[in-house]
Amino acid sequence: MSLLERLNNDMKQAMKNKEKDKLSVIRMVKASLQNEAIKLGKKELSEDEELTILSREVKQRKDSLHEFDKAGRQDLVDKLHTEISILELYLPKQLSEEELLEIVKQTISEVGAKSKAEMGKVMAAIMPKVKGKADGSLVNKFVQQHLS
Known part of the structure; x- marks a missing residue:
């Protein structure tokens, strides 16, 4: 099953379960994937390209996490932790x-x-x-x- 298929299935499930955070993250990832495909002029991205985009999204959140933590914005820190944990579901198992x-x-x-x-x-x-x-x-x- 491709990443886009997994995202679509999980998006439907998140809608049914009324999981707003998960739904928001999935929609954002799908938009990033589609934007990248348009930018590259492709109909579908390769697995490697999808992985690059997912990694970029996680990295952006981790970078923001440090900034929000320094600013004392615990509400945003918690939100980003949730988003990162959702994104990591779609990444391959991390190396020890x-x-x-x-x-x-x-x-x-x-x-x-x-x-x-x-x-x-x-x-x-x-x-x-x-x-x-x-x-x-x-x-x-x-x-x-x-x-x-």
């Missing part, structure tokens, strides 16, 4: 730190990187492997630790 660390070590040896100057090369090789399964800032942190 141990699994991610193993991928980082393996990729560094594959690329043959020795210093932080080669960090871009390592990141370019890792990110396609962990797309949607790990937070980019965490990947960046692990790569920096192993290249220092």
